[in-house]
Amino acid sequence: MDELVIFGTGGHAREVAQLVADINLAQPGRWQLLGFVADPHAVTRIAKPLPAPMLGDAQWLVQHPAVQAVIAVGTPVDRRDIALRLRREQPELRFATLVHPRAWMAERVSLGEGSVVFAGALINVDVSIGSHASLNLGCTISHDCALGNFVSLGPGVHLSGACSLGEQVDLGAGVSARPNSHVGDRCVVGAGAAIAGSFSPGCILVGVPARAVRQAATSASV
Numbered sequence: 001m002d003e004l005v006i007f008g009t010g011g012h013a014r015e016v017a018q019l020v021a022d023i024n025l026a027q028p029g030r031w032q033l034l035g036f037v038a039d040p041h042a043v044t045r046i047a048k049p050l051p052a053p054m055l056g057d058a059q060w061l062v063q064h065p066a067v068q069a070v071i072a073v074g075t076p077v078d079r080r081d082i083a084l085r086l087r088r089e090q091p092e093l094r095f096a097t098l099v100h101p102r103a104w105m106a107e108r109v110s111l112g113e114g115s116v117v118f119a120g121a122l123i124n125v126d127v128s129i130g131s132h133a134s135l136n137l138g139c140t141i142s143h144d145c146a147l148g149n150f151v152s153l154g155p156g157v158h159l160s161g162a163c164s165l166g167e168q169v170d171l172g173a174g175v176s177a178r179p180n181s182h183v184g185d186r187c188v189v190g191a192g193a194a195i196a197g198s199f200s201p202g203c204i205l206v207g208v209p210a211r212a213v214r215q216a217a218t219s220a221s222v
Ligand SMILES: CC(C)(COP(=O)(O)OP(=O)(O)OC[C@H]1O[C@@H](n2cnc3c(N)ncnc32)[C@H](O)[C@@H]1OP(=O)(O)O)[C@@H](O)C(=O)NCCC(=O)NCCS
Pocket: 136, 154, 155, 171, 172, 173, 188, 189, 190, 191, 192, 193, 204, 205, 206, 207
C-alpha cells in the first residue's frame, strides 16, 4: 500500500478521491489516501466536505517526501505552476499516476507521471500522453495521438487519429477533433467545439468548426 495525498480541494479533487476509492475496490489496499493539501489562498468554487482530512498546505508535502502526490486542480496552467513549485521545493517528491479500473488502454500507450484517467476513457494504440494530464469521463483517444504535459480533457472529448495537443491545452466537455489536427500550447477550447486543422499556441477557440476568438491569459507565476 502506497501513501497518497491529493493536492486540491475542489470538485476535481473530489473526483480524484473517488477515482482512488474505485482503484482500491478493484485492487484492495493499493492506495492509502492520507488526505488533502491546498494553497491557503486557493479559491474553491464548489466547496463540499472532503472524504479525508485536510493536512495543510504545500509545505506539508515538502516535509513528507515519502508520500506520493497527485495534483487535482482542473486548470492546466495552475497544475503546471504547482508541479514546478513542488518539484523545486522537494525534488524527491513522486507523483502518482492513476487509471480507473474501467478505463481501457491499448498496447503502446504511454502515460506520464501524475496523470489521471477517469472511468470510461478509451485510449487506442500508439498514443503518448505527457505528465500531469487529466482525461475525464468517457474520453476517446484514437491511434497515434500525442498529448503534451498538463493537458486537461473534459468529459466526452473525442480525438480522432494522429491529433496532437501541446502542453497545457484545455479541452472543454464534448470537444471533438478531426484526424491530424493540432492544438498549440496553452490553447483553451470551449465545450462542444469541433477542431479541424492546426491552431497556434495560446488561443481560445469555440464553435463548430472551432475558430480562435481571443488569446488565452498567460500564467501568473511559477
Ligand atoms: C470557451 C470558454 C473557455 C470561454 O469562457 P469565458 O472566457 O468565460 O467566456 P464567456 O462565458 O464570457 O463567453 C464569451 C462568449 O463566447 C461564447 N461562448 C462561450 N463558451 C462557448 C462555447 N463553448 N461554444 C460557443 N460559444 C461559447 C459566449 O456565448 C459568449 O458569446 P457573446 O460574447 O456573443 O455573448 C468557456 O465558455 C468554455 O466553454 N469552457 C469549457 C469548460 C468545460 O467544458 N470544462 C470541463 C470541466 S470538467
